[in-house]
Amino acid sequence: MAGIFLAAVLLIAAAAGWSARADALPEGDAHCLSCHQMAGLQMGLANGETLSLHISGDTFAKSVHSPFGCTGCHSDIEPDKHPGDVSVIAGRRTFSIERAKVCAGCHTDQAAQWNHGVHAALVRAGNPVAPLCTSCHSPHAVMKGAAEAMDTVPCKACHGAIFTAYAASVHGVLRSSGVAQAPLCFGCHGAHDVKVPTAGAGMKDVCFGCHVDALAKHQQWLPNAQLHFTVVSCPACHAPKAHRKVDLVLFNSTTRQNAARPVGVPEFQGPPGSTGAGQTGLDPATLFNLLRTLNRPGAANKTSIKGRLDVRTGEEAHELTPASEAISDCNTCHKAGADAFQSVTISVAGPGGIPLHYGVSKEVLNSAFSINSIGGFYAIGGTRITFLDVLLILALLGGFGLPALHLTAKWLSRRSASHTHRNERKG
Amino acid sequence: MRRIYLHPLPVRIWHWINATGFVLLVLTGIQIRYVGLVDFVPFRTAVVLHAWVGFVIIANFFIWLVFYMFTDKARLYHPELNPVELFRGCLRQTVYYAYGMFKGLPNPFHLSRFRKFNPLQSLTYQIVMLFLVPLQCVTGILLWDITRFSKVVDFLGGVRVVDTVHVLIFIIIVFYIPFHAYLATLGRTPLEHYKAMFTGYEEVDDEEGEEAG
Numbered sequence: 001m002a003g004i005f006l007a008a009v010l011l012i013a014a015a016a017g018w019s020a021r022a023d024a025l026p027e028g029d030a031h032c033l034s035c036h037q038m039a040g041l042q043m044g045l046a047n048g049e050t051l052s053l054h055i056s057g058d059t060f061a062k063s064v065h066s067p068f069g070c071t072g073c074h075s076d077i078e079p080d081k082h083p084g085d086v087s088v089i090a091g092r093r094t095f096s097i098e099r100a101k102v103c104a105g106c107h108t109d110q111a112a113q114w115n116h117g118v119h120a121a122l123v124r125a126g127n128p129v130a131p132l133c134t135s136c137h138s139p140h141a142v143m144k145g146a147a148e149a150m151d152t153v154p155c156k157a158c159h160g161a162i163f164t165a166y167a168a169s170v171h172g173v174l175r176s177s178g179v180a181q182a183p184l185c186f187g188c189h190g191a192h193d194v195k196v197p198t199a200g201a202g203m204k205d206v207c208f209g210c211h212v213d214a215l216a217k218h219q220q221w222l223p224n225a226q227l228h229f230t231v232v233s234c235p236a237c238h239a240p241k242a243h244r245k246v247d248l249v250l251f252n253s254t255t256r257q258n259a260a261r262p263v264g265v266p267e268f269q270g271p272p273g274s275t276g277a278g279q280t281g282l283d284p285a286t287l288f289n290l291l292r293t294l295n296r297p298g299a300a301n302k303t304s305i306k307g308r309l310d311v312r313t314g315e316e317a318h319e320l321t322p323a324s325e326a327i328s329d330c331n332t333c334h335k336a337g338a339d340a341f342q343s344v345t346i347s348v349a350g351p352g353g354i355p356l357h358y359g360v361s362k363e364v365l366n367s368a369f370s371i372n373s374i375g376g377f378y379a380i381g382g383t384r385i386t387f388l389d390v391l392l393i394l395a396l397l398g399g400f401g402l403p404a405l406h407l408t409a410k411w412l413s414r415r416s417a418s419h420t421h422r423n424e425r426k427g
Numbered sequence: 428m429r430r431i432y433l434h435p436l437p438v439r440i441w442h443w444i445n446a447t448g449f450v451l452l453v454l455t456g457i458q459i460r461y462v463g464l465v466d467f468v469p470f471r472t473a474v475v476l477h478a479w480v481g482f483v484i485i486a487n488f489f490i491w492l493v494f495y496m497f498t499d500k501a502r503l504y505h506p507e508l509n510p511v512e513l514f515r516g517c518l519r520q521t522v523y524y525a526y527g528m529f530k531g532l533p534n535p536f537h538l539s540r541f542r543k544f545n546p547l548q549s550l551t552y553q554i555v556m557l558f559l560v561p562l563q564c565v566t567g568i569l570l571w572d573i574t575r576f577s578k579v580v581d582f583l584g585g586v587r588v589v590d591t592v593h594v595l596i597f598i599i600i601v602f603y604i605p606f607h608a609y610l611a612t613l614g615r616t617p618l619e620h621y622k623a624m625f626t627g628y629e630e631v632d633d634e635e636g637e638e639a640g
Contacts, residue, residue, distance in 0.1 A: 330474075
């Protein structure tokens with residue numbers, strides 16, 4: 001209902017050719033702005049922070065919120081008692097969380113979506129910088145379409161490096177050149193119900209949203225295409241300059257979900273990234289014992305490890321190139337010592353499904369311990385078990401060497417053997 | 428000396444398809460597993476060829492199975508159930524290969540129509556044909572389309588477990604093939620058994636022929 005009302009007001013405003021100047025605002029709003037337009041107006045908060053109270057009248061007049069006036073959101077302010085009767089505000093973060101409830105009063109759908117997104121999960125987990133409504137939408141300057149334009153999309157305020165990578169990618173270049181179908185941030189991640197595309201099959205499903213024939217196209221040349229789509233993230237091939245890594249995912253086989261951080265397991269008690277990667281990090285025996293511990297008799301859930309080839313950073317995940325430049329040489333990943341297998345992490349599900357990565361020694365990929373512990377991940381050639389290589393060499397030596405030895409012995413003993421034959425014939 | 432018809436046509440066809448197929452599977456398998464170190468053919472070609480040859484070998488296995496199930500030749504694969512007899516026969520044959528042959532002593536085993544394999548051969552072929560090859564075929568099919576068979580693969584412990592079994596059998600086959608090819612040269616002449624596997628006829632001593640009768 002609130003949405004319908006909102007739309008109606010905006011339509012009326014648009015039809016009336018809404019004023020874009022502060023001096024054309026209604027008297028009540030002008031009264032508020034008479035103070036709040038003062039540059040540098042601010043108030044001290046209980047925690048020692050300051051809150052800017054300055055509003056640009058001209059900007060507010062252009063914003064989509066101006067038809068509702070100041071009291072549309074600040075109904076708690078009683079003009080007769082203001083500014084004297086202002087309640088104490090604990091801090092800026094607290095204030096933003098409180099004001100988000102006001103936004104939800106009209107934007108019910110978006111608020112509900114936000115509640116199911118990763119940003120809300122981070123807020124609930126106590127992350128002090130997880131975005132609230134006002135983090136992305138400056139409430140007094142909300143412009144129609146601003147969140148959908150390259151230069152004003154709010155995501156880049158926090159994800160600046162990722163946005164830079166995106167802007168130079170095939171998606172960003174197309175979007176900049178006016179191709180509306182090319183995705184901007186929200187096209188893949190959602191606008192309010194922001195999801196973590198790196199969790200599970202999320203990335204693949206997001207890409208398939210537009211690239212509906214991707215599987216059919218890959219099946220024309222890629223053996224086991226379906227499997228590749230499950231265990232290789234799209235950027236691992238479509239961001240060819242990115243560094244790749246193996247992300248082992250702790251998986252709850254009972255709930256079929258990525259497992260949460262195991263309780264009471266020392267290796268996961270530190271912050272993500274506290275264990276190194278490369279040569280350090282969880283070694284094969286530790287990982288083997290970890291799985292045994294998690295799957296001890298009587299454990300409520302069965303835990304396994306699935307694996308996934310991915311790029312190492314979020315920035316690299318956005319460095320997507322045209323398909324013609326994507327990696328299509330199988331050797332890139334299937335040869336021993338490939339770049340992809342030099343970095344290994346293990347991830348557990350954090351708030352909102354965000355993967356929390358811990359470093360793992362790359363030796364787990366080639367260890368005999370891993371036959372059991374990471375049975376769910378194997379890349380032909382690239383992660384082969386060293387012990388089996390040794391067995392193969394022994395088999396080759398035995399298969400050719402023993403006959404060669406036997407043949408030699410036979411040749412050396414030929415006189416003795418023919419002598420016996422002759423004696424037998426004589427006998 | 429007399430000739431006995433020991434290798435019927437279906438067996439010979441099966442044998443040479445198997446031999447060619449396993450050599451191709453080993454070569455493509457090495458190419459797949461050691462890409463970068465070995466580069467006979469492109470990785471993708473090796474994968475596709477490995478899968479196709481694998482299916483030929485699976486079909487060929489059923490030719491073998493049906494032939495032996497529905498003919499009296501099945502007796503060739505009847506296991507020796509007496510462990511003492513089995514051990515004694517294997518030991519006798521091993522001693523011959525390791526010592527007696529060099530001294531010119533006679534082969535303790537004599538060919539006949541229903542005794543084509545010496546005890547060592549018989550034991551080896553039973554293990555290979557009734558255990559290793561079927562297991563290799565099953566793991567090969569699972570690895571051919573892991574997504575389709577994901578539930579079975581997961582039940583067995585995951586792709587790495589299945590692959591390890593497949594590779595272990597591959598290693599045994601790598602050992603077995605040159606050994607098998609060499610042992611086939613230990614007839615009266617080096618090519619005697621090879622020729623027999625084309626013509627179907629083996630030459631046996633007269634007294635052996637009597638046994639064959």
